[in-house]
Amino acid sequence: MQLLFLGTGAGMPSKQRNTSALILKLLEERGTVWLFDCGEATQHQILHTTIKPRKIEKIFITHMHGDHIFGLPGLLGSRSFQGGDEPLEIYGPVGIKDYVTMTLKISRTHLTYPIVFHELVEGKVFEDRLMTVETRLLDHVIPSYGFRISQHPLPPKLQINKALLLGVPKGPLLAALKNGQDVELSDGTWVRSSDVTDAEERGFIVTILGDSRFCQAAIELAYDADVLVHEATFDGSAIKMAGEYGHSTVFEAAETARRANAHTLIMNHISARFLPEDEKLLLKQMREIHTCGFIARDFMEFEWIQHEKKIRKKQGSHL
Ligand SMILES: [Zn+2]
Known part of the structure; x- marks a missing residue:
């Protein structure tokens, strides 16, 4: 399992950060990748990676704000052009089906593959023999969901x-x-x-949250997670403003990770106000509360090391 950040900015694109999109690579586990949110130009970002759009098996949309969904119609069309004929499943808030079908219809975009829509309600939204995905409603200005992706225990290895x-x-x-x-x-x-046989080994738990104020549902979704991806739109000094806009500060992201006993915190949805040199301050604030964490940048990649049961940043993994 690897996490590849395609867009880590808040609200609108900047030269450093595109709008939200995150790939969960499950190539070893199931031969596919999952996409979480699809801000404008996500497909352009994909061009700089080894990801093939036809490998995208599922798309999870946290909420319907434009910086999380405006890349979707274009990506769906390109997936078709590039010979994708495997069905695609899209999970998102109520409205996701209308948004996608309407834009495809008006632009007369015909896809070579079927889309199965799942409009979200809280609870288990997917389970097969390999993994489970649960969702909870967070606390934003519109309905915004978080996802907990748990890999089932790995079958014992035969000696x-x-x-x-x-x-x-x-x-x-x-x-x-x-x-x-x-x-x-x-x-x-x-x-x-x-x-x-060796003992059964536990799998990973990844929690990926949509935009949210600090809330209990986020803590519960991230409970004991190996990695928590949490927005940090504001620095620690802006708690009041973060609350007014339905977002979190670095302190709040770190506090969620601490209370949830999550191991590695990766903060994304970073405001364009922060320049790369400000990241030191943000990380310092985070470490006052939670020691292990990163600020995501576009094209940064993290990989799960099964035998260490840890997620690690891939060296040189961003442009
Ligand atoms: Zn939002």
Whole structure:
């Protein structure tokens, strides 16, 4: 799993930061990528990466403000041009279906693939054998959602050499042991699955939030997360203004991470008022409350290291 930030600015694009978009790469896990929000020119940002639009399996929209959705129609059209014929699922607040179908209809854009829409209600919005996605309503000026993406525990790994040494023949008995069943060999001895498999390993938990004031739902969504992506539109001194505009400060993002016991905080949705040199101050404010964290920049990438159970910034991962 990797997180690739495509747009990390608030409100409108600047030379440093495009509007919101974040790719959750799940290439090893499911051979696809998921996109969270799709600000204007997200598809231009994608051109600077190795992402193929046809690999986008799901798009999650946190809320209907333009800086989070104005890139959607163009990207959907390009996905079609580039030979995408796999169905696409779009999850978003009520209105997302009207917005997409209307813009495609008026612009006479015909897609080569079907779109399945899921207008959000709180709770579990997706689950398969690999992962679960839950959503909660946050506290913004319009309905804004956050997502908690949990990977299910990884199946225990079979220690093949150990099993072979115990006399298990290659074939279905090995598969049964891998699936947790004890097996009987032809000479009547039993081999226990637990003797030849490693313990089950936990998967990752990623929480990605839409725009929000400080709120309890955000803390609950981020509970014990390995990584929390939280907006930080304002610096710590602007708590009142942040509240008035439905946003959070760096302090509030850090406080959410601390209370949730989230490991790594990545702050995005950074106001154009802050120049790259201001990031030091923002990080200093964050560290007063939560030690492990980053300010995202466009094209910054983070990767999940399974054996360390940690997310790490990829070196040199932004332009
Ligand atoms: Zn907003």
